[in-house]
Structures are given as structure tokens and as C-alpha cells.
Amino acid sequence: MSGPPGPGPQRAMSVGTNGPPSAGLAPHGGMAGQQGAPPPQSATGAGAPQSQQNLNQIVLEYLSKKGYVRTEAMLRKESEPQANGQPLVSGSTDIGGAKYTKSFELLRKYTEDNLDLYRPELKKLMWPVFVYSFMDLVRDYFTKDAETFFATYKNQFERDHGDELKTLGQVRLPSHLTESNIAKLYNENKYRLTLTTMPFYNLIQFLESKMFEGGQALMDIIREHLNIVTLDRTATAEKSIAAILAGGQGEDELPAEDEGIPGHNPGHPLTSRHDPDADAARIRLQLGPYPQDQDLQDDVRAALQDEDAKAAPKPGQSTFVDEYEQRIKREPTEDGPSRDTVPLPPSLARDVSMEVAKIMEYRDRYKMEGRTGGVGPAVSVTMYTFHNTYDSINCIEFSGDNQLVAAGMAESYIRVWSMDGSPLASSLPEPDTQPSSSRRLVGHAGPVYAVSFSPSTTKRTSGGPPTNSQFLLSCSEDKTVRLWSLDTWTCLVAYRGHDSPIWDLQWGPYGHYFLTGSNDRTARLWSTDHIEPLRIYVGHDNDVDCVAFHPNNLYIFTGSCDRTVRMWHISGGNCLRLFTGHTGNVTAIACSPDGKTLASADDAGNIVLWNLETGRRKKRMRGHAKGGIWSLAWSVESTVLVSGGADKTVRVWDVLMETPESNNAKSDASKAAQADGALTTKGASGTATTFSGKKKGLDSAVSADLIGAFPAKESPVYKVAFTRMNLVLAGGAYLPVGRA
Numbered sequence: 222m223s224g225p226p227g228p229g230p231q232r233a234m235s236v237g238t239n240g241p242p243s244a245g246l247a248p249h250g251g252m253a254g255q256q257g258a259p260p261p262q263s264a265t266g267a268g269a270p271q272s273q274q275n276l277n278q279i280v281l282e283y284l285s286k287k288g289y290v291r292t293e294a295m296l297r298k299e300s301e302p303q304a305n306g307q308p309l310v311s312g313s314t315d316i317g318g319a320k321y322t323k324s325f326e327l328l329r330k331y332t333e334d335n336l337d338l339y340r341p342e343l344k345k346l347m348w349p350v351f352v353y354s355f356m357d358l359v360r361d362y363f364t365k366d367a368e369t370f371f372a373t374y375k376n377q378f379e380r381d382h383g384d385e386l387k388t389l390g391q392v393r394l395p396s397h398l399t400e401s402n403i404a405k406l407y408n409e410n411k412y413r414l415t416l417t418t419m420p421f422y423n424l425i426q427f428l429e430s431k432m433f434e435g436g437q438a439l440m441d442i443i444r445e446h447l448n449i450v451t452l453d454r455t456a457t458a459e460k461s462i463a464a465i466l467a468g469g470q471g472e473d474e475l476p477a478e479d480e481g482i483p484g485h486n487p488g489h490p491l492t493s494r495h496d497p498d499a500d501a502a503r504i505r506l507q508l509g510p511y512p513q514d515q516d517l518q519d520d521v522r523a524a525l526q527d528e529d530a531k532a533a534p535k536p537g538q539s540t541f542v543d544e545y546e547q548r549i550k551r552e553p554t555e556d557g558p559s560r561d562t563v564p565l566p567p568s569l570a571r572d573v574s575m576e577v578a579k580i581m582e583y584r585d586r587y588k589m590e591g592r593t594g595g596v597g598p599a600v601s602v603t604m605y606t607f608h609n610t611y612d613s614i615n616c617i618e619f620s621g622d623n624q625l626v627a628a629g630m631a632e633s634y635i636r637v638w639s640m641d642g643s644p645l646a647s648s649l650p651e652p653d654t655q656p657s658s659s660r661r662l663v664g665h666a667g668p669v670y671a672v673s674f675s676p677s678t679t680k681r682t683s684g685g686p687p688t689n690s691q692f693l694l695s696c697s698e699d700k701t702v703r704l705w706s707l708d709t710w711t712c713l714v715a716y717r718g719h720d721s722p723i724w725d726l727q728w729g730p731y732g733h734y735f736l737t738g739s740n741d742r743t744a745r746l747w748s749t750d751h752i753e754p755l756r757i758y759v760g761h762d763n764d765v766d767c768v769a770f771h772p773n774n775l776y777i778f779t780g781s782c783d784r785t786v787r788m789w790h791i792s793g794g795n796c797l798r799l800f801t802g803h804t805g806n807v808t809a810i811a812c813s814p815d816g817k818t819l820a821s822a823d824d825a826g827n828i829v830l831w832n833l834e835t836g837r838r839k840k841r842m843r844g845h846a847k848g849g850i851w852s853l854a855w856s857v858e859s860t861v862l863v864s865g866g867a868d869k870t871v872r873v874w875d876v877l878m879e880t881p882e883s884n885n886a887k888s889d890a891s892k893a894a895q896a897d898g899a900l901t902t903k904g905a906s907g908t909a910t911t912f913s914g915k916k917k918g919l920d921s922a923v924s925a926d927l928i929g930a931f932p933a934k935e936s937p938v939y940k941v942a943f944t945r946m947n948l949v950l951a952g953g954a955y956l957p958v959g960r961a
Contacts, residue, residue, distance in 0.1 A: 318369055320435075321438060323434065324435035324439045324442075325354055327435035327436065328439055332347065339419070343416075346424075346447075348381070348382060349414070351375075351378065354442065355371050358370060359392055359397070368393075371390065381505050381834075388403045389401070407482060411447060414447060415449075415452060416451055417451065417452050506797065507557060508773065508817055510557050510772070510773050511557060511558060511773045511774050511775070512559075517568045517573065524577045525542045526541075527684075528581065541584060544584045545580050557773060562792050563734075563774045563775055569686075573685065574682045574688050577682050577685065578680040582946055590858060598928070600863070602931050602949040602950075602951050603949065603951065604952070605626060605640075606936050606953055607952070610628075613632055614628045614629070615669060615670050616629040619952065621678060621944075621945075622677040623640060623679050623944060623950070625637055625638065626640055629668075629670060629671060629695060630668070633663075633699075634663045634665070635672060636659060636661055637660045637662065643658060645660050647708070648709055649710075665697040665703065667722070668697060669696070670698065670723065673727050674692075674693055674728070675692040676728060677689050679944065691706070691708065692705065693707055697722070697723065699722075700722060701717050702726060714752070718753060719743070722739065722740045724739060724765065724766050724767070725738045725768050726738070731774060733749055734747065734774070736770060736777055738765030742759070742765060744779045744789075758779060758796075761781040763781050766806065766807060767808060769810045769812055770812070773816055775791055776789065776797070780807030780821055781806075781807055782806040784804070784806060784823070785803070785807070786807055786819070786831070788819070799836075800819070800836070800838070802829060807823050809821070809853045810822075811854060812833075812855075814856075814858075814859050817832070817833055818831065818832065820853050822850035826847050827842070827845075827850075828874065830842070842874050843922045844874075844927045844930065845870070845872060848866065848868055849867045850864050850866035851937075851938065851940070852866070852939065852941045854949070856943050856947055857943065860875075860876050861876060865951055866938055867937050868937075870930050870938065871938055872927060873931075876926075878925065880924055880925050931951075935955055937956060938951055939952055939954065
């Protein structure tokens, strides 16, 4: 007998038991049965000793004939000798589902119990560990265990990896691992991750201390399937806006788009544009609202209590405080950006008044919750027409408080009007100036292409600071951006940095930051208190014609004459999504207030809705004639979209309505047709009609989700805007037929 006495080396091959091994096959160098039991009898002669190798071979042949492939595979695996000829002995006898469930639970509990500072980084490990644990179970023929493991934990990943879960859910046998495209991608590549130094080393030390409690399995997965890049920096990114403002530019690091499986980022610029097998985008976005600091929340709550005391709600209405509390509860905290990434100046009394006014507007708005009885929500449009402009207006903008409207002129100046006709006074003494309802702002040396009012609200709080627009931004062919005071009607700052004319600009949702797009093919991020740009976004192959902010201030969007739309991380500067499919130059973009959908329009008359989480197109909407859609705006509930353009109409669209084209966008069979610009829509009879993008009659195609069209006679529509009360404003210049 070889090996030390006692039951220690007698590790039997009975699958699925954690207790004492039963009598049976023992690894070579050990004994079959308990100490003192008779040795196994030879198959060829009674009493002749049988070698362990021959005995294993006999059993393996028997298992193979009977079709017990899983048991055969496990016996072969555990019978393989180590380099020193000794059996593979582990401190844990867990195999199959028990082994991987224990290791996954170990990682999950460690992540949940960790510091808030490191938890977001460690959560990135959960998905690859889940995938590789599942595939290892399938590979080792633990079919039932794999199904149980998959069903138990898949709900944690449905939000970010829904498409992949559908594909992996069909994997049952080892042969499926080579037949499934997703499984092949994960098998043939290492999953890439970035972790900062401290949480990475803490994790390794923890796993080493738990080797026999699931740590060994996790270490094996990390070593074999993961490529972890460690960064010598704190968990709060040094490439944040705060670091830039402090003078640092941050360290080079593995960009977010390089995480995951290489080449498996559909909807992302590193992915082939024409990849028909691409699934959902792998870069997780933080689309939740920007978090308010606790002091601001307390001040807003106290101010709303005062407003409730002064004016009791009507029957059926909630109080302002209740509305505020419900809004906070609806906003997920983990899905929003960090205040350290995009810092804002300390809150002032005006910020409290702004937030209070927003809640008041939100409660008292005209609600467009959804469709009623199959009929889209009613929308009214107020059209402002500018006469005697002789085609010199380049752009129009309404202030958020519905008090002012501004137009940028080809003659290099800006004209501002009060919308109610009241005189526009100045805080500076003007003894020789007659009161007027309009003001002219002079300073640019070229045509003005875009103007933008600073954020404001229509509701006024009693006793609080005013919440009207304080500033106006303008950009011009002279390559500059100018900041104008609406109190003194003077230019405060001229921002220089672009090398070519600037086509578009927009204030950030909370002010302070603003964005510009230029003929030099770049977009730039600025703050009002810095003369130079904070970030430059480079990647488009042609002019950046239009720009937009995400509602939570963490992302920006750029539309270009290269017929693409890009989504960028505001502080990292990296491109996270690339949206392709437009057949003309992109002329307008707008992000929905809920932060989940992007609308983009082109000069061919198309509007496309994009799902930001997946990077996929939701549907295409047609109805405008060719010539360009110049403006888009969303309702407060993100259910209705309005558009205006060169065809002299304002059109209203039902965003929630499913159309044949939107269904086609979800099916693989229609991908080739969509790439060719095909559109399927329902006519009045309910029968499907297909319009090809190559046919001459494309202008007559109208998709079924068009709620209504408002013609503006001889006035091309330069601007449409939804107020926070869900009223639509539109502006255009009267152009006689001979001048249009």
C-alpha cells in the first residue's frame, strides 16, 4: 500500500458530495475504500492486484459506452497527474454548480460590502465572471447546473447585457460554445477591464485568504479569461473636469471603449459600421439625473413648503413638496454621474429658486403622458413670424422664461425682442435712449450663426431671486463666441479657440458650461469663467453642424456633415457611441428629458430616434420634404417630438408609437433593407406600403407616427421649442415666394 495511513488520501470520485468519500475509485497513490478494506480484485485473476491506471481505463471505457459523458470528462480531468506525479488535491471538494455558485456569491458579497468609493469598479467584474463561470459549467457537461446558475443570476445583467443573455441562454452543450458567435468571442478573447490599484490588490488579497471558500475558482477565471489593467490613480478620475480646472490633464489610461471584448462594441466608433452580427453596445452609460447636494435639497424642500402654505393645491393636485419627494424617488442614484466628474459652482439662492420653479412648472404643466384611445396627445403651437428681414436671419432662439426671443443676423449683429412688447431696460444709465421692445447687440465681425439663452424658468417664486435669463451666447463666422449680459446689454467676454467659423452652440442644462461646433471639424467645451476651452472633441470627418447636451451634463452629442452623430464623455473626451444611418447631412439633434433617447434630423427630411443604452436605432420618421430639418424639441415626458424646417411646417411626432419601420429595426432580416434607406409605413387602409430611398417619390412618404403638421405659409421654421409647461413655440422669417 502506498501513501500515508488514514482516510486523508482516500478522495473518491463520487460526484457532487461534500462529505466523506464513498468506496470507489481513488486517485493513483491512494486506496479504494476505507483503511483495512480488501484491495480491488483483478479482472483477469482472483486476488491479483489491479493497477489504478488500468482500473481507471476500464471505468472510462464503461462510461464512454454508456454515454455518461459528463462523468467521464470529470474523471479524466481529476485523474490527470501533476508535474510531480501526484494527484491534483484541493482543499475544497466542490465541483460543478456548487463550485461556481460559491465563488460568484463570494465576489458578489465582497463587492456589496466594499467601500462606496470602490464598489462601481468592482461591479465591472461581475459580468465576465458570470459569463465564464457559465461557459465552464457547459464545457464540463454540467448542463443542469449551468441552467440553474444562469437562471439564478441573469436578472442582475438584463439591463446592460440583455441581447447577450438571450444568445447565451441557448447554449447547452460544449458544441454550442463553438457555434454561438457570442460564446466564441468570449472564448477566443480575454475580457479587458480597468481597475485602480487599491481595489485590485485588496481583491487579490481577499481571494488568497478565501482559497478554499470560492477564491481559487475566481482566481482561475481572472488568470485565464481576464486582462485587468491597473491604474495608479484614485477612483475619482483625474481626467475629470475638476482636474482640468485645477490645471491637471489627467494620466493616460485605457479608454472606456477598450474595455470588454475587443471588437464587440456595437454602436461604438471602434466597431465596424456594417457589422450585421453586432449586438448591444458594451459601454455602460450613466443616464440618470445629475445628483443634487443635500444642502440644496433641504433648501428646496423648505422653499416648497412655504409655497404650499401660501397657495393650497387644487382638488386632485399634489402639494409641491409631495411632487418633489416623488421626483427624487423616481430618480435612480446609482445610474447618475458623480458631482466630482462634472463639478458645478456652489449653490446660490438663485439655484434654489430655479429648482423650486421647475417643480412648480412640472406639477402644473399640460401633461402628455401617452396615447388615449389610440389618439395621440393634443399639441398646440404658437408661431412667431419675423417680417421685413429680407432673408438676413440665420438663427432664432427663445429664452426659457418665455420673455425674450433673439435672432442672429447675416449683418453680424444680434437682435433681441421682448415677446410681450414691453421695453427692454438697461441697468446702465441711458439718458438719450428711448424705451424700446428690442435691442441690437453689436460686436461680431461676421454673420451670426447661433444664439443661446442661459437657463431660466417661467414660474416666479414669492420673495426669491429672479429666475429670468441673465446671459446670451452667440457664435459667428469670425471664429469667436461672445457672452452678452441681458442686464446691461453689453458684451462681457469673447472666447477664441476655433480655427474656422462656428456653426452652433448650446448652454449646458445647469448653465456654467457651454458647447460649440465648428467648421474645423471639432466640438469644444467651455466654462464661462475660463477663457480657453476645457475639452476638444475630435473625430468627425466634416463640419460639426449641431451640438447638444445630455440632461445630466455628463455626455454631449455632435452632428456632422459626414452624416454621423457621435456621443462623447464630457470630461474623458472619448467617443462612446457612433450613430450611422442618415442619408443626408445631420442638421439638428436633441436628447430627450429622460436621458434615454436621442433624436437627430438631416437635410433629406429624415428624423431618426436612437436608443442610447444599446446604441441602436429605434425608428425612422418621415414627413418633412427635402431642404433640411433645422430644429427639434421634446415634450417634458419624452413622449412627443416636434420638428421644424425648410418645408415651412411644424410637425408633431408620437415617439411611443410602434411602426412597421421601428419593428424592422429590431429584426435581423431587415438590416440590409434599412442600410439601403428603405421605409415601411402604414397607409390609411392599414396595409403596409414600402418606399425605397432610391425612388423619386420619397418626399410623399409619411410615417404613421406623425400626429399633425402645422403649415406656416411662407415662413421657413428656424426654431421649435417645448416650454416646461408643454406648450410649443416656433419661430420663422417671412419669405415671399420670389425670395424663398
